[in-house]
Amino acid sequence: PQVSSNTKPMHLGMFEIGRPLGKGKFGRVYLAKERKTGFVCALKVLHKNELQTGRVETQLRREVEIQSNLRHPNILRLFGHFHDSKRVFLIIEFAGRGELYKMLRKAGSFSEPRAASYVAQMASALSYLHKKHVIHRDIKPENILVGSHGEIKLSDFGWSVHAPTNRRTTLCGTLDYLPPEMLRGDSHGEKVDLWSLGVLMYEFLCGNAPFEDTPIETQKRIVKLNFKIPDFVSAEAKDLITRLLRLDPEKRLPLDQVAQHPWILKHCSKPQTAREKQRNNHQR
Numbered sequence: 001p002q003v004s005s006n007t008k009p010m011h012l013g014m015f016e017i018g019r020p021l022g023k024g025k026f027g028r029v030y031l032a033k034e035r036k037t038g039f040v041c042a043l044k045v046l047h048k049n050e051l052q053t054g055r056v057e058t059q060l061r062r063e064v065e066i067q068s069n070l071r072h073p074n075i076l077r078l079f080g081h082f083h084d085s086k087r088v089f090l091i092i093e094f095a096g097r098g099e100l101y102k103m104l105r106k107a108g109s110f111s112e113p114r115a116a117s118y119v120a121q122m123a124s125a126l127s128y129l130h131k132k133h134v135i136h137r138d139i140k141p142e143n144i145l146v147g148s149h150g151e152i153k154l155s156d157f158g159w160s161v162h163a164p165t166n167r168r169t170t171l172c173g174t175l176d177y178l179p180p181e182m183l184r185g186d187s188h189g190e191k192v193d194l195w196s197l198g199v200l201m202y203e204f205l206c207g208n209a210p211f212e213d214t215p216i217e218t219q220k221r222i223v224k225l226n227f228k229i230p231d232f233v234s235a236e237a238k239d240l241i242t243r244l245l246r247l248d249p250e251k252r253l254p255l256d257q258v259a260q261h262p263w264i265l266k267h268c269s270k271p272q273t274a275r276e277k278q279r280n281n282h283q284r
């Protein structure tokens with residue numbers, strides 16, 4: 001379903017505003033329904049006086065431009081935007097089951113099958129983005145929502161343009177997931193997402209990030225690759241985490257091999273059709 005054709009300019013009157021979905025970092029998010037088509041979406045409202053003026057328009061246009069040609073079941077869509085005198089409105093795909101990090105905090109940690117399913121979906125989304133030469137750079141539980149069928153939706157709360165934030169929290173929040181090359185300020189490529197995928201997988205299975213510490217200590221531990229994987233983590237899972245958390249970006253396991261890793265195949269092998277079973281049995 002498409003939000004109404006993006007030829008006509010959108011305006012607030014086109015939407016029936018529903019319940020608040022929560023306060024995003026920089027603005028309120030509401031459930032919304034486009035009156036004409038009944039299409040349900042999330043509407044994010046940002047106040048212009050809180051945004052650095054001017055650049056927002058270009059950033060938004062660029063973001064919508066990038067995201068309008070991203071079509072993947074595990075990537076949350078930004079359909080479009082419009083504004084009135086005081087506010088900017090974003091029309092975003094609605095994620096029916098909300099925030100993954102809240103589920104993770106509530107559960108403490110995820111079972112291996114559940115974590116493997118999420119890692120496989122992330123690998124699929126990242127492989128799609130990298131083929132389009134888009135690097136996410138900000139993979140962490142806070143940027144992942146969950147769709148109404150339990151599928152994960154990677155979102156980029158693209159915050160590069162926002163008003164001066166409470167730098168400490170944003171900075172310290174992101175430290176856990178930063179790869180060594182970004183900490184050192186070196187040039188970095190798409191392999192930064194592989195490192196973050198390794199941190200994410202560790203956090204799914206252990207409930208905390210591998211280098212979690214004070215900001216200074218975290219940085220030291222990252223560049224020295226100083227982390228331990230608890231014994232309750234299976235050998236296959238340990239193997240995949242250690243193949244992603246490599247200091248040298250070139251040595252990190254490529255995404256197509258992540259999808260084929262024994263730990264992923266063990267938990268995510270698609271149920272075989274009767275015919276496939278029959279065929280495999282004959283081959284055995």
Ligand SMILES: CC(C)n1nc(-c2ccc(NC(=O)/C=C/C(=O)c3ccc(F)c(C(F)(F)F)c3)cc2)c2c(N)ncnc21
Nearest residue numbers: 021022029042056059060063092093094095155157158161
């Ligand atoms: C509260 C709850 C948890 N919640 N929150 C969401 C939600 C999901 C994604 C977003 N995405 C963005 O905000 C993206 C912003 C930009 O890419 C951007 C780029 C350039 C700019 F200049 C700007 C600009 F803002 F500066 F203009 C923005 C926002 C809310 C959500 C949802 N979709 N479904 C269900 N519940 C949901």
